[in-house]
Amino acid sequence: MPTSTTVSPMTPATVWLARGRHAGGAAEDVLRRSLEQRKRSRAIDDFLELPEAGTEAGTEAGTEAGTEAGPEAGTEDGTEAGTGAGIEAAPAERVFEARWRVEEKTVTVRARIVVTPGPDGGQEWILVAEAERPWNDDWPSPAALFWPEEPDVAWDRDGAVELSLGKINPLPEDDKDTRRLFRNAVPGGWHIHVVVHEAMTTDERGRVPVARWLPAGLRHRVVEHRAAPQQLRGVNWALRDAGVQVPRGGAVVLPGTPAPDGYDAEDFSVRAVFLDGSKPAGLVDAVTRYAALPRPLPDGAEDALTALREDWHLLTLQEELERQRGLVAMYAEALEAMTKSRDLYREAAERAHEALAAYHESAEAVPVRQQPSDAPAASPLQQLTRTFERLKSRSQRPVAPSRDEP
Incomplete structure (x- = not known):
């Protein structure tokens, strides 16, 4: 492949x-x-x-459609056509x-x-x-x-699957469903997925999500999967594709797809997590260290980040002033460049006119030479020969009889 x-x-x-x-x-x-x-x-x-x-574009499209249909179909049809087109376009x-x-x-x-x-x-x-x-x-x-x-x-x-952020998500009973869940939920790189195995059935104290103990900036980025005591074998079978295993009564931070640089399954696997309401220090440390790893931008995040940086509208007065100053400086540079281009074009045009005038002056100063005729001039001997030939031809012509002669 x-x-x-x-x-x-x-x-x-x-x-x-x-x-x-x-x-x-x-x-x-x-x-x-x-x-x-x-x-x-x-x-x-x-x-x-x-x-x-696009609201204005949708309104214009609806108005135009309604105007075209209105005169022929009546006011009611035109209004319906215009309104419908405007709603669909927005x-x-x-x-x-x-x-x-x-x-x-x-x-x-x-x-x-x-x-x-x-x-x-x-x-x-x-x-x-x-x-x-x-x-x-x-x-x-x-x-x-x-x-x-x-x-x-x-x-x-979670936008990909029906999972809660910062809360406990029990794994499905069927192992194939669990495997399918991991395949659909983990790729993308948006969230940190943690799998916790309960060594024994917990009470209310053990139903506290790990997000409660995390720093505020991580609580809405973590998806916690909770496996029941009898699900250990099925969960590890479903995690074979990820290349990690969850210890009995412990937890593991999944590598994600793609895995960040520096991830090692052993470093982010916790041997024991006590679900008694106390802070799981080992698991909190693993999640915090994982969040600090350099990682690629998730799917679709590059466009969102570009929009934040380049299409920002909520400006303070100072930022608006700096923005206007930047625009003025940009326009001044553009005007200066246009002025320089205009001067260069003017100078080039003047040089071209000077060269053309010099060419006309030089053309008028050179005398015009008489072009030779295509037919060569006849020599004197040839002219004399042609004269004798004309006289000879005249002498040989018959003389017409006179009227007085019989």
């Missing part, structure tokens, strides 16, 4: 990435209310909801931008979330945040600043 030689760009150290699925409808309303609340509480400095892209993508400061208000973070409709009525979202310094997982989670912390708002779902 041919292998691709394309190398994915690496995730910058200043960037925080997350992806998920909002199960309910109208995610933009939920985000708008949450961001307004965060702004009132000063958790964020400001936010901006970008106008829906995309459903929604974009929100927000900014806040961390490290005692000394480091600025810019974040951008894009919400698109999902295949089953839900909405997929991609969140990209970038700080002025390398990201610190102890900083607040950008997902928790965009989305509300309400249990009845189901926004923390």
Whole structure:
């Protein structure tokens, strides 16, 4: 099988990435209310909801279609045609931008979330945040600043499969379903997948997810799979493709697809995890070390990061002033280049006119030579010979009789 030689760009150290699925409808309303609340509480400095892209194009298309159909089909048909075309042309993508400061208000973070409709009525979202310094997982989670912390708002779902972020996800009873789950959920590189095996059936104290003990910046990036005591053998069979095994009563951090540089199964395997409500220090350390490994950008993250950097709209007054100064400098450079080009063209035209005038003057100064005739001039001897021939021919002509002669 041919292998691709394309190398994915690496995730910058200043960037925080997350992806998920909002199960309910109208995610933009939920985000708008949450961001307004965060702004009132000063958790964020400001936010901006970008106008829906393509709305004007959809309205124009609908109006044009309605105008064309209206005069012939009547007002009712024209209105229906125009409205329908406008609704179909308008995309459903929604974009929100927000900014806040961390490290005692000394480091600025810019974040951008894009919400698109999902295949089953839900909405997929991609969140990209970038700080002025390398990201610190102890900083607040950008997902928790965009989305509300309400249990009845189901926004923390894995977009690929029906899994919860930062919560416990029991593995299926069937081993084949477990294998299929890992194949579908692990690729992509968006989340950190952890498999924990229960050595014995746990009580309420053991039902605490590992995300509770993680730094705030990792809680919405971890997917925890929990295997029951009798599922150890089936889970390890399902993990053969990943090349890792989960110890009995322990845990393992899956390598992901592709695996980050520096990953070793032994380094990210925890022999024992005590599910008694205490902090699983070994597992927390393994997840934290895994998150610090350099890794390629997940699928679809490159475009989202480019949009954050190049299509940013939420500017401060100082940033807007610097932007306008940059535009003025750019226009000045363009004007200077055009002026230089105009001067060069003018100089070249003047030289061309001078050369043409010099050519005309030199052409008038040279005398015109008489062009020789194509027919050669006759010599004197030839002219004399031709005269004698004409006289001879005349003397040989018969003389016409006179009228007086009989």
